[in-house]
Amino acid sequence: MKTLRLLTALALGGGLVLAGYYWHSNGAGWLAEADISSAAAAAERSPLYYRDPSGAPLWSAGPKKDDRGRDYLPVYDDGAAVTPAPPKAQAASPRKILYYRNPMGLPDTSPVPKKDPMGMDYVAVYEGDDTDDGTVKLSPGKIQRAGVKSEPVARRSIRVSVKAPGTIQLDERRVSVIAMRAESFVQKVADVTTGTRVKAGQPLMEIYSSAVASAAAEYLATITSKTVGGVEMYGRGSRQRLVNLDVPESVIAEMDKTHTAPVAIRWSAPRDGVVLERNAIEGMRANPGDVLFRIADTSVVWALVDVAERDLGNIAVGQSVAVRARSFPGRTFTGTIAVVYPQMNRDTRTVRIRIELANPDAVLLPDMYVDADIDTADAAPVLAIQDSAVLDTGIRQAVLVDKGEGRFEPREVKLGRRGGGYVEVRHGLADGEAVVTSANFLIDAESNLKAALKGFGEAASQATDAGPGNATGDHK
Structure with missing residues (x-):
């Protein structure tokens, strides 16, 4: 009690x-x-x-x-x-300090505390922190404060968008010129002016030519002759003479039907299109070679675009292109690359490419400025990482591989195409490996990464023979 x-x-x-x-x-x-x-x-x-x-x-x-x-x-x-x-x-004993390293990441160590030329204290390296497997170990607190983020390597399509300026030009295969092949006189011109849309076969003018009249009379004489011997062969020759004078086929067919030679020959439009040039005037004399009409079909036009030399490796015939005209900012015209011209402009260091565009409403006009957006994406996915994961020294590129438990391995990589914030990895990484995408430059300074990268080019035998004392300089 x-x-x-x-x-x-x-x-x-x-x-x-x-x-x-x-x-x-x-x-x-x-x-x-x-x-x-x-x-x-x-x-x-x-x-x-x-x-x-x-x-x-x-x-x-x-x-x-x-x-x-x-x-x-x-x-x-x-x-x-x-x-x-x-x-x-x-109650455990404090960790043993192995040596002190340069605070700026330089390959300089010391067995005792010291300061660098800027007055900064050398950083202590404790037992367990110094690894000989090429990795760098950081404490969880430093990783959290630095904001280190990692992302696994995955396969994705790299979208490389090449932008280039250009102009609209006519498809040279869709332009027709009406010119006389013999001395002629323009008797009448239809109500057609520059800019008028015409249809194939629409009358444009009537002309008189003594050469055409003589050839027409000769042709009619052969087809109406009763002589049997050699008529067929002679008739084909006289018809070919009319063709050589560029007499329209419809006029020749009418002569075959009526057996009459017209005094004035009616000239018609050879294709659907727009009259780009009209030089014909009633009563004028046209010499051989004089262009009286110039007509172009504008349903399909070309966009001639100048691509920079650095982007030429991503350009290929058949790639899809989105073209935006500066006159129509809210509209996009879709076409494909038809030709990559085999010439380099040595002054601008550009290569011209031809893009064929459908222009059904004829809003794209010759010499109009356009901007082309060439999609060079490959349908096959490739191994890719974020752009921010790459440490570029200017001579080589490297990444930090997250090995887990605060360990990071600097590794050299070979890169390919870039686009959409990602870069293709052609060598150095495997699918699924995690790489640091944020604060990797802070890890670089913290872990003396520059010294590690410096030894990338050494042979494996040299790395094996070099002891811990040789690797760290002063400490043993």
Whole structure:
């Protein structure tokens, strides 16, 4: 009963003693009697100052923590420092410092603390952090503070969009010219002007030519002659003479039907299109070779686009192209690449390509400015990573492979096409491997990546023969 009262009193007073241990009610748990005595003795004295717990020559006038979060130790007038008993979970000895490395990532190490020429302290490398497998290890705190993000390598289609300016031109295969092949006189011109749309066979003008009249009379004489010998052969020759004078086929057919030679020959439009040029005037004399009408079919036009030399490797015949005319900003015309011209403009370093465009409503006019957007995407997906994952040294490209558990491996890669924020990886990575896409340059500075990249070109035998002392310089 007395024992029960004693335990009750101790519990109400804030503690409980049991088998050499004391239970503290403030949440500290069980404390040994020796710790209680040491703490009580320390509480009766006032410390003179506080010193660094690792023994370094650092002092403080008041309580303080070091960079590892440990409390400075109080020093009393007798020179003794009270060292608190660490909890069992923290009783492990501190990690061993192997060496100190340059804070700017340069391949320079030191066995003792030092400063660089800018006054920055060298960074300690602890046992377990220095790996010989080519990887770099960072603490979870540093990874979180740096905002490191990784993304697995996957296969996707690389969309490389090549943009180039150009102009609209007529399809030269769809342009017709009406010119006289013999001396002629224009007797009448139809109500057709420049810009008028005409249909194939529509009358344009009537002309008189003595050469055409003579050939027509000769042809009629042969087809109406009753002579049997050689008539057929002679008739074919005289007809060919009319064809050579460019007499329309419809006029010759009418002569075959009526057996009459017209005084004036009616000339008609050879195709559907727009009259681009009219030089015919009633009563004028036309010499051989004079162009009287020029007609073009504008239902299909060309876009002649100048592509930069650097983009030529992505251009091929048959690729789809979206063309936007500056006169119609909200409209897109779709065409395909028909020809890549085999000439380079040495002044502008561009190559001209021809894009065929359908122009059913004739809104695309010759010499109109356009902008072409060439889609060079390949239907076959390729291994690709984000552009931000690449560390480009100017001579070689590398990425940081996330090996897990805070380890990152610098690896050289061979790249291909770029587009849409991604770049093709042709060598160096496998499907599914994770690469760092964010804060990789911070890891570069933190992990002395430049020194690791410097050794990429060394042979495997040299890397095996080089010991830890050779790799780190001063430390062993």
